[in-house]
Amino acid sequence: MTLTNDLSPGFDEPVDGAQRTFRAVLEALSRPGVPVPLAGIDSAPAPMKPTLAAAALSLLDHETSVYLAPPLAIESVRRYIAFHTGAPIVSEPGEADFVIALADRDMPDVLQLKAGTAEYPDASATLLLGISGFGTGLPVRLSGPGIADTREFSSGDLTDDFWTHARKNHTRFPLGIDVILCGPESVVGLPRSTSIAV
Amino acid sequence: MTRGQTYNFAYLDEQTKRMIRRAILKAVAIPGYQVPFASREMPMPYGWGTGGVQVTASVLGHDDVLKVIDQGADDTTNAVSIRKFFQKTAGVETTTETANASVIQTRHRIPEEELRADQILVYQVPIPEPLRFLEPRETETRTMHALEEYGLMHVKLYEDISRHGHIATTYAYPVRVNARYIMDPSPIPKFDNPKMHRMAALQLFGAGREKRIYAIPPYTQVHSLDFEDHPFEVQQWDQACAICGAEVSFLDEIITDDAGGRMFVCSDTDFCNKRSGSTAA
Amino acid sequence: MYVAVKGGEKAIDTAHDLLAKERRGNPDIPEIATAQIAEQLTLAVDRVMSEGSLYDRGLAALAIKQARGDLIEAIFLIRAYRTTMPRFGYSEPVETSRMTIRRRISATYKDLPGGQILGPTFDYTHRLLDFNLETEGPAQPEIGSSVSRPADAHMPRVLDLLGKEGLMEPPDGASAARDNGDGKVGDLTREPVSFPADRDVRLQNLARGDEGFLLALGYSTQRGYGRNHPFAGEVRMGEVRVEFVPEELGFAIEISEITLTECEMVTQFKGSKDVPPQFTRGYGLAFGHCERKTMSMALVDRALRADELGEERQAPAQDEEFVLSHSDNIQATGFVEHLKLPHYVDFQSELELLRKMRAEIAKAHVEAAE
Numbered sequence: 001m002t003l004t005n006d007l008s009p010g011f012d013e014p015v016d017g018a019q020r021t022f023r024a025v026l027e028a029l030s031r032p033g034v035p036v037p038l039a040g041i042d043s044a045p046a047p048m049k050p051t052l053a054a055a056a057l058s059l060l061d062h063e064t065s066v067y068l069a070p071p072l073a074i075e076s077v078r079r080y081i082a083f084h085t086g087a088p089i090v091s092e093p094g095e096a097d098f099v100i101a102l103a104d105r106d107m108p109d110v111l112q113l114k115a116g117t118a119e120y121p122d123a124s125a126t127l128l129l130g131i132s133g134f135g136t137g138l139p140v141r142l143s144g145p146g147i148a149d150t151r152e153f154s155s156g157d158l159t160d161d162f163w164t165h166a167r168k169n170h171t172r173f174p175l176g177i178d179v180i181l182c183g184p185e186s187v188v189g190l191p192r193s194t195s196i197a198v
Numbered sequence: 199m200t201r202g203q204t205y206n207f208a209y210l211d212e213q214t215k216r217m218i219r220r221a222i223l224k225a226v227a228i229p230g231y232q233v234p235f236a237s238r239e240m241p242m243p244y245g246w247g248t249g250g251v252q253v254t255a256s257v258l259g260h261d262d263v264l265k266v267i268d269q270g271a272d273d274t275t276n277a278v279s280i281r282k283f284f285q286k287t288a289g290v291e292t293t294t295e296t297a298n299a300s301v302i303q304t305r306h307r308i309p310e311e312e313l314r315a316d317q318i319l320v321y322q323v324p325i326p327e328p329l330r331f332l333e334p335r336e337t338e339t340r341t342m343h344a345l346e347e348y349g350l351m352h353v354k355l356y357e358d359i360s361r362h363g364h365i366a367t368t369y370a371y372p373v374r375v376n377a378r379y380i381m382d383p384s385p386i387p388k389f390d391n392p393k394m395h396r397m398a399a400l401q402l403f404g405a406g407r408e409k410r411i412y413a414i415p416p417y418t419q420v421h422s423l424d425f426e427d428h429p430f431e432v433q434q435w436d437q438a439c440a441i442c443g444a445e446v447s448f449l450d451e452i453i454t455d456d457a458g459g460r461m462f463v464c465s466d467t468d469f470c471n472k473r474s475g476s477t478a479a
Numbered sequence: 480m481y482v483a484v485k486g487g488e489k490a491i492d493t494a495h496d497l498l499a500k501e502r503r504g505n506p507d508i509p510e511i512a513t514a515q516i517a518e519q520l521t522l523a524v525d526r527v528m529s530e531g532s533l534y535d536r537g538l539a540a541l542a543i544k545q546a547r548g549d550l551i552e553a554i555f556l557i558r559a560y561r562t563t564m565p566r567f568g569y570s571e572p573v574e575t576s577r578m579t580i581r582r583r584i585s586a587t588y589k590d591l592p593g594g595q596i597l598g599p600t601f602d603y604t605h606r607l608l609d610f611n612l613e614t615e616g617p618a619q620p621e622i623g624s625s626v627s628r629p630a631d632a633h634m635p636r637v638l639d640l641l642g643k644e645g646l647m648e649p650p651d652g653a654s655a656a657r658d659n660g661d662g663k664v665g666d667l668t669r670e671p672v673s674f675p676a677d678r679d680v681r682l683q684n685l686a687r688g689d690e691g692f693l694l695a696l697g698y699s700t701q702r703g704y705g706r707n708h709p710f711a712g713e714v715r716m717g718e719v720r721v722e723f724v725p726e727e728l729g730f731a732i733e734i735s736e737i738t739l740t741e742c743e744m745v746t747q748f749k750g751s752k753d754v755p756p757q758f759t760r761g762y763g764l765a766f767g768h769c770e771r772k773t774m775s776m777a778l779v780d781r782a783l784r785a786d787e788l789g790e791e792r793q794a795p796a797q798d799e800e801f802v803l804s805h806s807d808n809i810q811a812t813g814f815v816e817h818l819k820l821p822h823y824v825d826f827q828s829e830l831e832l833l834r835k836m837r838a839e840i841a842k843a844h845v846e847a848a849e
Contacts, residue, residue, distance in 0.1 A: 014212065015206070015207050016259070018212065018216070019207075019215075022219045023257070025223065026222065026223065026226065026257070026400075029223055029226045029227060030226050030400045030415045030416055031315075031415075058216070059216060059219065059220060060216075061213055061216050061217075063213075063217065063669075118345070119343075119344045120234075121228050121231060122221070122225075122228060122231065145229045145414075145416075145417070145419075146416050148396075148398075148416075148417040173228075173378070174228050174231060174379075176227075178223070178224070191226065191227035191228075192227055192228070193229060205563065209563075211563065211565070236668070236670050236671055238562045238668075239558040239559050239668075240559065241559040243809075243813035243816060244809065244810050244813025244814055245813040245814045245815075245816065245817025246817060246820065248813075268820070269821050269822075269823055269824045274487055274821055275487045275491055276820055276821075277487070278487035282491075305820075306822070306825060307824055324817070335800055336674055336800060336804075337675075362836055363836065364832060364835070364836060366832065368831070369824070369828045369829075370825075385825050387824055387827070388828065407810045409671040433828060435831075448827075450824070450827060451830065465823075465827075
């Protein structure tokens with residue numbers, strides 16, 4: 001594969017960039033609902049968000065399959081992901097290890113994604129979800145591992161449907177998927193272990 | 199024939215780190231569940247902390263300050279060796295002071311000083327499967343975890359009580375994480391078990407030879423298995439530390455002569471040094 | 480007065496210095512060259528390459544020298560080096576039927592196409608110490624030109640001959656047990672083994688497995704612990720070409736030639752009233768000249784096929800999880816030897832409990848006496 005002129009670059013410093021991004025994502029999943037600052041990759045092709053691109057580049061490679069939801073399933077994004085990660089792109093969301101989507105458009109059904117098995121609940125999908133911001137919209141109350149008591153969280157991009165599905169996702173624990181919300185300058189984790197009350 | 203080479207930051211190649219990082223994220227999302235991972239062959243023997251080293255290598259960044267302890271001490275030979283490994287391959291700052299560390303790799307102890315939310319504790323694990331001594335087959339234990347069939351473990355602990363009057367497990371004492379998975383806390387003394395409960399720091403566990411990673415997110419419920427008529431209890435000493443006078447720490451027994459002479463000192467060297475005002479090791 | 484044990488760093492440095500000194504031995508004796516090891520301790524080199532999973536005679540010789548002849552330590556050095564190597568891809572399968580044969584024997588036929596070729600073997604040596612080797616050793620023997628010539632290029636495998644007659648099961652065995660059904664060959668160095676394992680992963684595990692462990696297990700099958708009535712259908716050793724398809728070329732090119740030993744066991748037949756009976760197979764393959772290893776491997780491979788062939792699993796060699804979990808000598812030596820690391824915190828915990836229990840019993844006795 002050759003790098004053509006119109007292909008945007010990945011991390012400025014691949015080793016450091018991947019490590020910093022991972023630590024932000026780890027922190028986010030360890031403390032659900034808390035926005036963790038993350039410098040994204042600004043040059044990622046639209047409509048990939050910078051933090052979404054960083055999360056993808058830090059976690060994907062040829063060993064992980066990825067599904068790109070409709071607004072992202074365009075040539076520029078496919079080439080970007082293929083070149084920088086080598087991850088095989090699949091056409092069925094239910095087959096993917098990683099699903100990359102935008103919260104405000106054509107989001108795949110959370111409950112249709114790979115949820116693992118009773119013996120191997122880790123063989124489940126991670127949803128990387130681009131989001132326009134936090135702190136707007138109706139708050140939900142989160143509790144569970146990573147949360148000392150309870151924590152309020154809101155995002156105007158996330159619909160009632162999403163929260164209904166997310167609650168169902170939690171009730172099938174230890175099966176389920178894990179969500180990384182990728183905002184403009186931070187990421188928020190919603191692992192399957194988090195209990196959600198409206 | 200020159201084959202000298204330079205290794206990647208923190209020794210592991212980026213692909214390996216990504217694989218381990220993905221396993222860590224799943225481990226955090228499913229507290230207490232053992233995630234299989236493609237453990238690599240490290241330049242130190244299995245049993246010397248290859249799992250912990252791989253987890254630390256995948257987590258560590260330039261801004262981190264690393265502390266490594268074995269038996270609670272910074273200056274035990276294997277702790278020294280692992281600390282040197284990361285100084286050499288990652289060039290990170292190291293410390294012996296618990297409060298100054300952002301990442302602490304440990305074998306067999308949890309520091310006495312309370313850990314904070316901005317710290318990560320990485321445990322070296324020899325046998326990650328808490329049910330292994332009851333049932334050696336992975337195929338069986340995996341099903342037991344899947345079905346949440348933990349009766350066998352309670353039977354074993356109760357047999358101890360009827361035979362010895364006590365639960366005869368004093369280290370690697372099994373815990374239930376977030377009211378779901380039974381987990382092996384690694385061979386820490388049961389004295390340390392209560393520290394795991396709702397700890398502010400993230401706890402990561404790496405078992406290299408057995409190829410498993412698991413985790414306890416911050417503030418997670420960690421319950422040491424027990425019975426109503428035999429509640430969980432920790433070790434106690436009649437003595438205080440002979441160096442710093444602490445009465446709340448785990449004590450090592452030192453044989454001082456061959457006539458039954460012995461003394462007790464803190465196993466956590468940093469804790470002891472701080473209290474006795476001596477300089478860090 | 481007790482002094483806290485400090486200076487672990489200095490102790491380690493000193494230990495390393497002492498180790499280097501011991502390795503070198505008496506400086507009046509010339510230092511051994513890695514080329515000498517590679518040329519004269521070839522079977523040690525072969526074992527280190529096989530169980531180290533890395534075909535490089537020079538590196539294996541270096542590892543043996545550095546490990547002071549401890550082959551498990553040498554294998555460890557090779558494994559730890561191998562794990563850092565970038566991977567360009569997988570070679571094409573090697574074709575052992577086109578091996579340039581240096582040794583080939585069959586215990587099942589007196590003669591066969593290509594003939595029996597004894598080659599370099601200890602088999603018929605009398606195990607008498609050769610004191611000539613204490614000094615310079617005897618002069619290189621003259622090898623007649625008829626012997627030094629490579630053996631007949633056409634050297635069909637014995638089991639293929641049986642297969643043509645329908646007497647032998649296909650190479651893949653009874654079913655798609657060969658792979659995960661996706662056509663990809665597994666790699667246990669990249670994915671953790673899960674049980675039940677497929678035959679490809681089992682064979683990889685055995686190929687890397689400890690020779691002594693496999694030898695004992697193979698031996699146990701002969702003594703009735705999972706007996707499968709084996710015949711050494713064929714043992715062959717020689718050179719095969721390794722081919723690789725670079726993505727940018729799209730066709731195979733030869734990248735190397737390596738020495739392999741292959742053993743195919745002919746084992747007890749299987750069949751039913753619908754399927755005519757056929758012999759079954761056990762397979763062994765290793766780098767270099769490793770007959771003991773490949774023969775043991777073939778016996779254990781066959782024993783591990785118990786489920787597939789509808790046999791009851793009773794013996795250790797048939798127990799997949801037991802065999803695969805304990806075959807690796809680097810894992811085994813690490814965990815056994817780690818017992819010498821400090822365990823005094825756990826030991827202290829046991830002491831405390833033991834004293835408490837003894838005190839309680841003593842107190843109970845006193846109370847009973849009162």
